[in-house]
Amino acid sequence: MNITDLLSPDRVACCDDVASKKRLLEQISELLAGSATGLSDSEIFEALISREKLGSTGLGKGVAIPHGRMPELESPVCAFIKLSTAVDFDASDGEPVDLVFALLVPEDSTEEHLQVLSTIAEIFSNSGVCTALRDCDSGDCLQQQLFQWEARRIPA
Numbered sequence: 588m589n590i591t592d593l594l595s596p597d598r599v600a601c602c603d604d605v606a607s608k609k610r611l612l613e614q615i616s617e618l619l620a621g622s623a624t625g626l627s628d629s630e631i632f633e634a635l636i637s638r639e640k641l642g643s644t645g646l647g648k649g650v651a652i653p654h655g656r657m658p659e660l661e662s663p664v665c666a667f668i669k670l671s672t673a674v675d676f677d678a679s680d681g682e683p684v685d686l687v688f689a690l691l692v693p694e695d696s697t698e699e700h701l702q703v704l705s706t707i708a709e710i711f712s713n714s715g716v717c718t719a720l721r722d723c724d725s726g727d728c729l730q731q732q733l734f735q736w737e738a739r740r741i742p743a
Contacts, residue, residue: 594733598619599726599733607675615653644676646711652704657692667733670687
């Protein structure tokens with residue numbers, strides 16, 4: 588699965604006005620609603636919050652992967668945000684989060700959901716990629732770094 592196929596430029600952003608986990612999830616919901624037909628930001632926010640109530644999606648090392656299932660969705664959709672100031676996300680290591688890759692999948696897409704989560708986790712397990720993403724100051728730069736990671740991952 589090519590993760591960059593699930594990201595459009597309007598869903599990749601650097602943000603400097605996010606001060607809490609709740610506000611971060613609201614921002615992500617707005618990004619996802621802007622391009623996911625038929626879904627409101629409030630519906631998306633509720634799905635993400637519901638998942639967070641089961642346990643934090645903060646992986647540690649400044650990374651979170653909030654995700655949820657949406658019955659109205661026909662295919663997976665992602666958003667990526669880099670924060671200028673990390674926020675508390677109740678991550679397993681207690682560290683604040685500044686790299687956030689959000690994922691919404693159709694309700695019945697269990698296998699695809701797991702594949703996408705696995706690919707996202709693979710991105711963030713590479714400390715060089717995380718450093719490059721943290722050095723970005725624009726959505727274009729973030730997307731370019733993700734494309735470069737994917738190009739190195741997939742044999743020609």
